[in-house]
Amino acid sequence: MADVRLENIVKYFGRLCALREMSLQVRDGEFLILLGPTGAGKTTTLRIVSGLEIPDRGEIYINKQSMKGVQPRDRNCAFVFQTYVLYPHMSVYDNIAFPLRSKVWKMDENDIAQRIDRITSILKITHLLKRKPATLSGGEQQRVALGRAMVREPQLFLMDEPLSNLDAKLREGMRVELKSIHKKLGATFFFVTHDHVEAMTLGDRIAVLNQGSIIQVGAPEEIYSYPSSLFVAKFVGNPEINLIKCEVDNNSLQLKNIGVSFPITLFPQLKNKNLPQQILLGLRPEEIILTPRGSMKGEIYLVEDLGVDKIIRVKMNGMVLRIRIACEEYFHVGETVMLDVDTTKAKFFDPITEKSLER
Amino acid sequence: MDDSKSFAYRKSLSEYRIKLFLIGPTILVLILMNVFPLFWSLILSFTNYSSMMTKKISLVGVANYSKVLNNPVLWKYFQTTAWFVIVAVGLEFLLGFSFALLLKEKFKGWGLVTTLMLIPMMLSPVVVGLFWTFIMDANFGLLNYIIGLFGINKVSWLTNPNIALFSVALVDVWMWTPFVMLISMTGLLAIPQSLYEAADIDMASWWFKFRKVTLPLVSPLLVLAVLFRVIDAFKMFDLIFIMTGGGPGDITETISMSLYRLAFNKFKTGESCALAYIILIMIIALSNLLIRWINRAKS
């Protein structure tokens, strides 16, 4: 199908630098997620790959072919917009048939009809073919936009947050469906989103982008468990990772404002690494354990019951930790509890370079 | 496909060529049909050229300008125009805004009523001037009959010197009040209903809501409407020409009317070009004010 290679792409909009020497590789047949906050340059990257935007510097290769000066229509990649962009004056059938009627394809009508019938049955929208886009629900519009992309059997699908306008329940269903369509077509999916849960559940691999440059690329578990920088650690994971300032002095770790210290040897990740004086201990909410024989004492400040589990916030002289507990356990505000750290899963960052110490 | 290098070059060129092809003709037409004539009349304003007499054209320097500037009669006409603008636009503002407030809440048939009320401004000033002259006729005019119902005796609207100008201003008000009403209504409807709901929740009285929410939010559009009207009223020619021709005497002679008379009755082309330029400078000043305000309203 198609692999994409972006080599130190630079793109300015006036004085604003949208992409800063960005390089990325999308493997053939992969479902790659480009994850980042709004304004990170995600959509600009997609538009550069599709040819709608020309980079100031840098090279783009699709299937090892340079795309310099190649028009969008000659790149054979489909673009699914966040707002679907269905032509309002055309029926659903004409919308989906539109690409096949362009000069690039010049397909005759009954071939088009056949292919549309196949695509629309996969997407379960055959009953909508006569209708105008304005009369469709959000989910239906989204499927028609997908159909228009699939009908040309492109080598590359470029998707700009296609699920973000759907309501919560529909989004869950569409995630499962997108995954099965990807497996069925075997095409390369290059999918942009700001929602880290979507990224974790959909992607074979995730590339985290912030302020125009790639921070980390890896499988979902790798991004979640071994974030390469503070940004990735904070951006991925809900609720946010807890960060505790610590000081290193002769192989013991002083958790300053909690008044507790741990021997360095407890943490295999820090073995034979030259550690800076100040480091940051990163603990995900599920990596702090409530046990009577815990080493740290705190007072419960807020309890949020999410049904499947509970998020409690514990105040420890000025610092608030977010902890995830099973929904059976029951606590109320003001109660004091003992906490302990899951040392194997702890993550360490250098506060100045904001880089992870385990790399 | 030839090598991509030249292909890229051709693409960026074509975008430049598209822009040139699409915008060029319009700019060319505007220059040919607007800038060039203005430039031409600037030259004429420094000559004694007269479109009727065939005598030799000669440069007269700024004679035309000084003749026009210190001609007391012309300053009287400027005064008449200013008075006309103030009365007409003032009344239009008050009437237009009050009608807009009246029509803010939608009722059955709201669409029809508002559109019907907007017809006057769409009509040609000539047509309006004609039938208002008929209505304002001293003896068989409809207007005198209606005011008669209220016990006021007949008024010779267009021939009585001290109200002739007011009568023409009244017709201008009849014609352009709908414009101010439309613009202020657009402003009123643009205010989200949730702001009034929030004010209700905050226990605000009707007057407090009007002073603190409605007025401040609608004022940019009101100013825009008034600016548009001032420029238009300043240029007023058709109504005056049709209804009073500047009479009785030269009571209702606005500056445009006097320029028309200077150019097409007395055929003093050079001089009229000079007067034309003085008017043009005033209009450009007013238009700049409007353009700056359009930028503010747009942001």
Next chain:
Amino acid sequence: MEKVKVDNLYKSFGEVEAVKHINLSIEEGQFVVILGPSGCGKTTTLRMIAGLEQPTAGDIFVEGKKVTHLHASKRDIAFVFQSFALYPHMTVYQNISFPLEAQRLSRPEIKERVMNVVEFLGIEPLLSLKPKQLSSGDMQKVALGRAMVRRPKVFLMDEPLSGLDAKLREEMRAELKRLHIEINATTIYVTHDQIEAMSMADTIVVMNDGVIQQIGSPQQVYMEPENIFVANFIGSPGMNFLPLVYTGKNTLFRYGPDQEFSHPQLSFLTQIDQKEFILGIRPEYVQISPSGLMNGEIISVEPLGYKNVYAVELPGGIRFMVEDMRTEKYSGQVKLQINWKKACFFTKNDELRIKWSQKNG
């Protein structure tokens, strides 16, 4: 005596019935969340309590006094709008002081009350800014400030967090909860997001199609849903449902085309005079284990980092979502084991949950 009482409230727009005869009573200091899908009548109900909408029938009492037809400006109720409804031409300070100026309080008193609300919310640096210069999070705080400064009898909030992005929404949830604990004001909060409802509410009122489906604490609504709608609407991913048909032989039940299973826990069902039931089980109470009763095939896995969510296809095309805390990944054919204590049973015809005392003995 309740702070707010809604008595047989009914509202229709033409023939569309938005709110059908609902009754609600809200105690002093309670944080009540009205939860439901869009178009279920929750916002209309809130607007009727605020006086922004006139009910077709029924009454509303605030502190025992009937306010049904009282104009919104006479009810002393604060309303935080979904669109914040900040006055665009006024600064943050003027926005917050607007209600006090409307009541013509003295200038020093206005300044004093506005400043302590501003300090409480920590928005001092924003005072001289205009709304369009603020981030959505700050706009939300200013809207809150404007509501708090009046010290109203009741706070009404119409999906105030829906305009914020995910991370900010999570922070604001905690902030709103802390705020409520501190000022202990009676609050009625409307949302379509069940996570917001679960994490903030003392009591949740689930509405659908203009009718109240259930009123209860977050745990009650989550563990003991009144009907299938509530069971599916609460929880993400929603509850799994498996139609069961009683075969008549001791505790043997048929599911799917021809699969059967039996379990002592099901015995109480046999005593009910119905044959068709629906088993409801939350994804976190279904385990993949060799001793499972049902078999199915995994069609997709969603790694969330601290748990994996599997989509398992059972025979007959029924799809089960299964949550598993263990790190290693499963695939292909698996057996599913159900935690019977946490299962719910619904009757097929009226989709109501069967309440049976010895079931959860």
Next chain:
Amino acid sequence: MEKKVWKGILIAVGLAFFLLPIYWIIATSFKQWPDIFAIPPKFVFRGTLLNYMALFNIRLEEVAKFGQVGKSLFLPRFMNSVVIAGVSTLLSITLGTLTAYAFSRFKVKGEGDLLFFILSTRMLPPIVVGIPFFVLYRALSLLDTKIGLILLYMTFNLSFSVWLMKGFLDEIPKEYEEAALVDGYTRLEAFIKVILPQALSGIAATAVFCLITAWNEFFFALILTSEKARTAPPSIAAIQGSSGTNWGQIASGVTFFLIPVVVFTFLVKKYLARGLTFGVIKH
């Protein structure tokens, strides 16, 4: 309830203020000669088509019995108005839409200044531009020619249609074209197949405004034409001049002339605010 009644009355007074004069001239156009000048003015009267017959020179001998003699040139002048307004609108719309498309879709250097230059040409008072045009058209023997007026009205409406069309095109998201580009179409095909169909209502509205402006124009028609290219407005005004105040015929001329304008107003009532402020104010 009482507030509603007062509001109703005020709206009724407003409607009467604006519509009565129009009704009155239309009624006058159907009145017999004596009824027109009746004191007190007649609201109830026996209608006649005499005025229209005189206007269109039909059965003149019957008309002559009532003393309205003389051939009326209204019809040819009316046709001149139709041709001149129509052709100039067509030209200004095509040129204006293309230019508006360029401003709306591309980043044009100095866009702001260019647009305001275009707008300012519309602000010029006709009286100031009139004199040089009179001299130029005489030199180019364009006086009293349809082409002369068409060119002038095209220029007048061109700046207007650029601004209005830019407003309409800006409302059509760029993504539609980009989707077409990615789907295999060139920019021109994308414009024709995707943008134009959505802009039709905008183009129609702009065309109507241009038509109304050209239709109602009086000053240039007065000074630049005399016989062959004379349009309706100056000729209706002339009726008053020639055979004394022949109000019956003037009324019928005025009525016939304002009917299309009223119809057009209803056609574009959704875009009135936009049309009268160069697209600056959108409803």
